Amino acid sequence: MKGGLWWTFLGVLLILATLNGRGTLVLLTLVLALASGASELWARHCLTNVTYRRRLGRTCLAYGEETTLTLEFANAKPLPLPWLLVRDRYPVPVTLVDAPVPAAASRPYLDSVVSLRWYERVTRSHRIRGDQRGFFCFGPAEIASGDVFGFRRHQRVDDQTDTLIVYPRIVPVEALGLPAGRPLGEWLARRRVHADPLRFVTVRDYAPGDSPRHLHWPASAHTGRLQTKQFDPSDTLSLMLVVDVQTLQRAFEYIPEYLEYGITAAASIAMEALAQRYMVGLCANALGAGGQGWVMVRPGRHPEQAHQLLTAMAMLSPFPGVSLAETLHRLQPQLAYGATVIAITSRPGEAIYERLLTLDAAGHSAVLLTVGDEAPVVPETLRHHHLGGCDAALDPASPRRQALSLA
Numbered sequence: 001m002k003g004g005l006w007w008t009f010l011g012v013l014l015i016l017a018t019l020n021g022r023g024t025l026v027l028l029t030l031v032l033a034l035a036s037g038a039s040e041l042w043a044r045h046c047l048t049n050v051t052y053r054r055r056l057g058r059t060c061l062a063y064g065e066e067t068t069l070t071l072e073f074a075n076a077k078p079l080p081l082p083w084l085l086v087r088d089r090y091p092v093p094v095t096l097v098d099a100p101v102p103a104a105a106s107r108p109y110l111d112s113v114v115s116l117r118w119y120e121r122v123t124r125s126h127r128i129r130g131d132q133r134g135f136f137c138f139g140p141a142e143i144a145s146g147d148v149f150g151f152r153r154h155q156r157v158d159d160q161t162d163t164l165i166v167y168p169r170i171v172p173v174e175a176l177g178l179p180a181g182r183p184l185g186e187w188l189a190r191r192r193v194h195a196d197p198l199r200f201v202t203v204r205d206y207a208p209g210d211s212p213r214h215l216h217w218p219a220s221a222h223t224g225r226l227q228t229k230q231f232d233p234s235d236t237l238s239l240m241l242v243v244d245v246q247t248l249q250r251a252f253e254y255i256p257e258y259l260e261y262g263i264t265a266a267a268s269i270a271m272e273a274l275a276q277r278y279m280v281g282l283c284a285n286a287l288g289a290g291g292q293g294w295v296m297v298r299p300g301r302h303p304e305q306a307h308q309l310l311t312a313m314a315m316l317s318p319f320p321g322v323s324l325a326e327t328l329h330r331l332q333p334q335l336a337y338g339a340t341v342i343a344i345t346s347r348p349g350e351a352i353y354e355r356l357l358t359l360d361a362a363g364h365s366a367v368l369l370t371v372g373d374e375a376p377v378v379p380e381t382l383r384h385h386h387l388g389g390c391d392a393a394l395d396p397a398s399p400r401r402q403a404l405s406l407a
Contacts (some may be wrong), residue, residue, distance in 0.1 A: 006019040033407075042079065043152035046145040050116075052086050054138055056162055060307070061130035063169040066097065069126045075116035085144045086112045091136035094164060097127035109142075126288040130166030133260065135315045138162045167310040168267040169259070174388055176265055203227040238299045238336045239273045241266045243284040244324040244345035246317055251296075257369045257390045258346040263313050265369060265387055266344055270309050274301060282309050285327040286316045293321030294330070299339070325351035332359060339364055344387075346371040353379055 015027035050073075057068035071088070074346050075081050089111040090096070113124050139162060144155035156164050202218045206226035219227035238316070243266050247258040266282070273280045281299030322330075324345050332355075341364050343356060348370050357379070358367040366383065370376055373389030 019395050040152075042082075042147035043154055045079055046081060046147070047143060047154055047156055048079075050081070050084065050143065050145070051076070052073070052088075052141055052143055052158055053160075053164055054088065054140075054141075056164060059163065060165045060167065060311070062167050063130060063133065066127055068130045069096075069128045071112055071124045071126070072121065073114050073116060073123075075114070076119060078118045080120075081145050082147075084114050084116055086114075086141055087136075087144075088112070088141040089139055090396040091138065091164075093134060094131040094136050095131045095164070097129050097131040099126065120264055121207075125198070128164075130164070131262065133166055133168040133314050136164045136166070138164065165314050168223060169264045169312045170268050171264060172291075173268050175270045176268060177385065185287065202230050204230050227325050237341035238279040238281070239270075240281045240283060240299060240331065240335060240339055240341050241270055241322070242327060242331065242341060242343040243282070243286075243313075243316065244320075244327075244347065245286040245318055246286060246320040246324070247346045249347075251320055252262055255346070255390075256318075258316050260347060261392065262344045262369075262388065263316060265371075266342075267310060267313050268325070269342065271306060274306055277301060280305065280309060281405070282312055283327060283331050284312075284316050285320045285322050285324055287319050287321045291313070294327055297321040297332075299336070310381070323351070325355050328355035328359065332362065335364060337363055340367070341365070342367045342369060344369045348376045348378065353382055356382055 005259070014024075017029055052074075053072040054350065055070040055072070057070070061067060071086070073084060073086065074082075087109040090108050092108050093258070096110070100182040110126075110192075112124060114124075122237060139158070139160055141158045141160075142155060143158055144153060146153035159180075203216045204227065206215065206220075206228045210228045211312045213359070214229045216229050242261055245254070245259060245262075247255040256328045270280050282297040284295045285293070286295050287293070295316065296314055297308050300308075323356070324343065324347070324402075328341070328343065331341075342360050343352065343366070345352065345368070348368065356368055359365040360382070368378060368382055368384045370378075370384065370386050372386070373391075375386040378384040
């Protein structure tokens with residue numbers, strides 16, 4: 001029932017039926033013309049002023065955390081829609097808690113079918129869970145509708161997309177085999193620091209031995225007790241985490257368990273170090289979004305540093321741009337004096353040992369963490385801890401049998 005041929009047929013049929021006095025046929029022809037007109041109207045305007053929106057409750061999730069995915073369908077016109085089909089592209093690694101997502105080859109979709117009256121808005125909510133680290137995209141969506149008879153169908157593509165970041169898993173650092181109490185052990189370089197009078201932080205009660213010059217008189221008058229100013233140290237300890245994303249000899253192949261365990265270790269140590277007020281940075285030899293050979297987040301401890309570090313780790317690809325040894329070589333001139341470097345890799349070797357020992361000789365505290373089913377043989381002069389292999393990677397939060405071993 002398309003095009004002018006159908007309307008020509010109805011016109012000829014109506015004329016013949018009228019000339020021959022066939023009232024029933026005339027009535028049937030008029031009914032067909034009316035149905036065809038309604039079908040034409042619906043088909044032409046079915047997607048006019050029809051909008052589709054998706055809203056994520058949160059755009060950043062911790063590993064295993066849930067949020068809402070709200071879908072909104074609106075028909076802002078007097079013509080009702082008997083049916084509206086929306087096929088929204090959905091990232092498979094994000095778990096849809098309340099319903100399975102059918103996998104259509106490599107392009108899964110979240111399908112929604114609704115019926116909208118004139119000027120009606122309908123919303124549907126789903127629960128989603130981030131069970132895999134990564135950067136995920138929702139959309140674009142294919143929107144289709146048609147007439148009530150099913151004769152005609154129109155569709156369009158809505159290019160709007162939404163993104164979701166799932167942070168890597170974070171576990172207590174004791175679960176990595178590091179000692180409780182002081183999980184970072186003696187790895188971090190310790191230097192004598194002094195209070196910087198230009199870096200005022202807060203006030204506290206006066207204690208014998210405090211300098212009278214640092215008394216905070218307004219706070220003392222307000223509390224009725226002597227208050228003294230407290231300052232940040234003038235020299236802040238810095239920690240740089242260096243992650244090797246290459247887990248196999250061939251750069252285009254990788255072992256997912258090793259990669260995720262290494263990133264989990266880096267994220268867990270980073271959050272622990274930030275909690276201890278260290279400046280923490282990240283360097284990884286993964287390909288960057290613009291094709292760069294490595295990814296870097298400069299050390300810091302400002303309120304957004306944790307978000308920046310976890311976002312960078314969430315977006316790490318398994319494909320390396322340069323080797324870990326080359327990464328350490330490029331990183332050395334950018335390190336602050338005395339900064340600690342913790343390298344995490346599943347492919348240790350002589351080139352990496354040499355770079356780390358060079359950093360150690362240059363005044364940095366260099367530590368090597370290795371991932372793998374077998375512990376490597378590392379030079380005794382290099383501080384080293386083996387995190388374990390696939391068994392530990394599957395459940396890094398389980399109690400570890402081995403204590404920290406430092407060479």
